[in-house]
Amino acid sequence: MxxxxxxxxxxxxxxxxxxxxxxxxxxxxxxxxxxxxxxxxxxxxxxxxxxxxxxxxxxxxxxxxxxxxxxxxxxxxxxxxxxxxxxxxxxxxxxxxxxxxxxxxxxxxxxxxxxxxxxxxxxxxxxxxxxxxxxxxxxxxxxxxxxxxxxxxxxxxxxxxxxxxxxxxxxxxxxxxxxxxxxxxxxxxxxxxxxxxxxxxxxxxxxxxxxxxxxxxxxxxAPQATMQAQIEQSVHYADGYEHKQKLTAALLKKNEGQQTIIFTATKISADELSEWLKMEGFRSAAMHGDLAQRDRRRTLDRLRRGDIDVLVATDVAARGIDVAGITLVLNFDLPRFSEDYIHRIGRTGRAGRSGEAVSLVTKNDFTLLTRIRRQYNLNFSVQVIEGLEARFQPGRAGTGGHDRGRPGGGRGRPAGNGGGRGYQGNRDGGYQGNRDRDAGRSESYNGGRSEGTHPRGEAGYQSHHRPSSSRDNGYQGQNRDRSFGTGQSRDRDGGRTGGYGNGNRDGGYEGNRGGYGGGRDNGYQGNRGSYGGRDAAPRTGGFGGGNRDGGYAGRGGDGQRRSSGGYQGKPSGNRGGGRFE
Incomplete structure (x- = not known):
């Protein structure tokens, strides 16, 4: 070629x-x-x-x-x-x-x-x-x-x-x-x-x-050459959801008078973060695929007029946004795919202008950050805001091994094959310390959130999220968030039911629930496509191990119901410098 x-x-x-x-x-x-x-x-x-x-x-x-x-x-x-x-x-x-x-x-x-x-x-x-x-x-x-x-x-x-x-x-x-x-x-x-x-x-x-x-x-x-020249890229380490919120507020105050786009992994996170920012006094609005086209246009018009300073958006909804006043892109959640990072930070530093891209990185995000850095040969400066220093530091926690200290007050066994509540692994949005926040916000197949049924699109690539092999994440039943969470729902008494372990323990395997391999007859049966509903070879046992051929049937990429196999579907001025975009 x-x-x-x-x-x-x-x-x-x-x-x-x-x-x-x-x-x-x-x-x-x-x-x-x-x-x-x-x-x-x-x-x-x-x-x-x-x-x-x-x-x-x-x-x-x-x-x-x-x-x-x-x-x-x-x-x-x-x-x-x-x-x-x-x-x-x-x-x-x-x-x-x-x-x-x-x-x-x-x-x-x-x-x-x-x-x-x-x-x-x-x-x-x-x-x-x-x-x-x-x-x-x-x-x-x-x-x-x-x-x-x-x-x-x-x-x-x-x-x-x-x-x-x-x-x-x-x-x-x-x-x-x-x-x-x-x-x-x-x-x-x-x-x-x-x-x-x-x-x-x-x-x-x-x-x-x-x-x-x-x-x-x-x-x-070379994307890295353009990005390095025009966009200052930095990282703030964070210990969990509430720490991310505090960092976000501090960064927005620093960028006061300018416009910011904040990226989240899910539509629900975008709505919740935008509402929290409003309560904190910021002129904020959310934009995602659940908004009607008229409302999305209205939100963009408000951003262009300067009526709002902060737009909290998902990857899909933010594509095509070209607003000259955006000087800061904030990755509240890192993208699951490195390519999305390029698209995200491209909302600033447009047509030769300068811009800033900041990523909030938890322990569970560090592997994603490393992948982005290596793929595009990027250099990230590590920034710290006084009074908001993170307990997590890569030199101490690395990319995988179990932290020697308890991460955020975890209890029970260290996260391995099952375990108690402890450190639950790859939770981008929830509080990582001693709170049980967001247990009900899981974008998983537990009947709770619609985002969990999208194989890609605005909830991130949730269906393809790998469980970590490290001791921190263990095999928590595909983690409690952003996973195929059949069997991962809470009991009414607050206990956990997913993962491997003792049949009668909260964190263990319960024979009559979804989990991995349990007797429930509508567990997730697999037959995942590669991208957007492309058919692939059926998985014989699936994640449910139950008695139905279909498990979570959903719709295939061609819009037809699948009687066998898993969910196949997909979510539905002056430019300066004499350059023309």
């Missing part, structure tokens, strides 16, 4: 030198943009030459314009006929990102004759979108789920399509859109140009992309 390295800089007025049509360069000049970003300088010539590309660039580097400018350049040449159906199709993983791309495309094509942009995303009534699609348009920006629905109804004709763009392809995979994207690609003309953009070009992304690209040119930017 040919390889193109993004140049470090470009000459002034280089948009003209790149060969873009005057209709586009005039718009850019009027807006004060005359210097392409590195990803633009590397991608635009390849796309203007008609090549397919596979590009690696994190958000905030100008990648939207990198594919829109050459795509819209095509529209400066008259089509063979002006009719319904797009000439350009852009697929994005989220509604917010689709709206952002649509807005930029609309601004750029003001000087192009008959250039109309249509966006189709979930959360908008079908009749409204059907009316838009019944009129002539040139550019279609869509999310995969809604687009496949409209395709099945025969509302879209792709005969005129000339170019396909897959934006944030890694996120599409994470959200389980493989089947939808493949169905869309199969419906497109074979003779087309394709551009794929992703924050990282992992093996899974490349396997996904290669069948739909023709001899693609590879355009790569």
């Amino acid at each position: 040919p390889h193109t390295t993004a140049p470090e800089s470009a000459t002034p007025n280089a948009f003209v030198e790149l060969g873009l049509a005057p209709q586009l360069t005039d718009i850019l000049a009027a807006q004060g943009f005359n210097t392409p970003t590195p990803i633009q300088a590397a991608s635009i010539p390849e796309l203007l030459a008609g090549n397919d590309i596979m590009a690696s660039a994190q958000t905030g580097t100008g990648k939207t314009a990198a594919f829109l400018l050459p795509a819209l350049h095509r529209l400066t040449k008259e089509a063979k006929h002006f009719a319904r159906g797009p000439r350009i199709l852009v697929l994005t993983p989220t509604r917010e990102l689709a709206e952002q791309v649509s807005k930029v495309a609309t601004d750029l094509c003001r000087n192009i004759h008959r250039c109309k942009v249509v966006s189709v995303v979930g959360g908008v009534p079908y009749p409204v979108q059907n009316k838009l699609l019944s009129q002539p348009y040139e550019v279609l920006v869509a999310t995969p789920g809604r687009l496949t629905d409209l395709m099945r109804s025969g509302r879209i004709d792709f005969k005129r399509l000339e170019m396909l763009v897959l934006d944030e392809a890694d996120r599409m995979l994470d959200m389980g859109f493989i089947d939808e994207v493949e169905a869309i690609v199969d419906a497109l003309p074979k003779e087309r140009q394709t551009a794929l953009f992703s924050a990282t070009l992992t093996e899974s992304v490349q396997r996904f992309a290669v069948p739909m690209l023709k001899a693609p040119k590879l355009v790569e930017m």
Whole structure:
């Protein structure tokens, strides 16, 4: 695969030198943009030459314009006929990102004759979108789920399509859109140009992309170089949920007068943290997938107007947010996947601006932090706020071994194969010390929270959370949080029922409950897919060991009920520096 390295800089007025049509360069000049970003300088010539590309660039580097400018350049040449159906199709993983791309495309094509942009995303009534699609348009920006629905109804004709763009392809995979994207690609003309953009070009992304690209040119930017230059990244160690809250309040006071995005692992955590911040006097709002599209737009508008200073969000909901005033990204919970870290901190330090990214790291997060650091060769400075020092220090606790002191007043046996209440392992959100807080907030399959039924998406990759092999985490019945928690619920008397151990002990194995291997007939039976509902070989015993074939059936990636196997489904201005994003 040919390889193109993004140049470090470009000459002034280089948009003209790149060969873009005057209709586009005039718009850019009027807006004060005359210097392409590195990803633009590397991608635009390849796309203007008609090549397919596979590009690696994190958000905030100008990648939207990198594919829109050459795509819209095509529209400066008259089509063979002006009719319904797009000439350009852009697929994005989220509604917010689709709206952002649509807005930029609309601004750029003001000087192009008959250039109309249509966006189709979930959360908008079908009749409204059907009316838009019944009129002539040139550019279609869509999310995969809604687009496949409209395709099945025969509302879209792709005969005129000339170019396909897959934006944030890694996120599409994470959200389980493989089947939808493949169905869309199969419906497109074979003779087309394709551009794929992703924050990282992992093996899974490349396997996904290669069948739909023709001899693609590879355009790569080193993410760590860009991030290290523009975003100051640091870590604060924490001992648990309440310690994280105190650190968050202190950091927000330090950032007073600026805007912050805080990332949490679940929708419930986002709501609860936002409400707590309001009680502490901060102008805060939460944004996640449970909010109606109208409410999400309203929240973003409030953020852009400066009516709120703190947005508490999940990974999915925050995609596509482009607010110039965001100077701090705070990872209240570390992401389960390293790629999500790149997307998160890309909310600040955009278009050449500086920003700050702070991660709150507990003992159980340290392995995740190490993985992120190694994958992207990042350097994190360790910061301490006076009076809020953590008992946990990596030099003492390391990444796995049992801490010599009791972590937060744990009692009973050390966390091993079963155990008492003690230190329960991988709890990001709950208090790690001597409180039993959040026992009812488990995002597990115990009937308590809806997030636990999502294999990916906004609750983190809960279904794929590994139990730690260390003495601290032991095998607590897949841990009490973010796990397949059948059998992990509380008894009315407050005892624990999951994990391995003595049959009559609170922390042990109870034969008539879910647990691991118990006699309950609706335990989790497995048959997990890899991403977003892709079928995999059934697990014979599953986690339940019961008498039903299905266990927790749910819906498969194709929307059908599974009679055997586990849950397969998926959740549903002035930019400065003369750079254009």
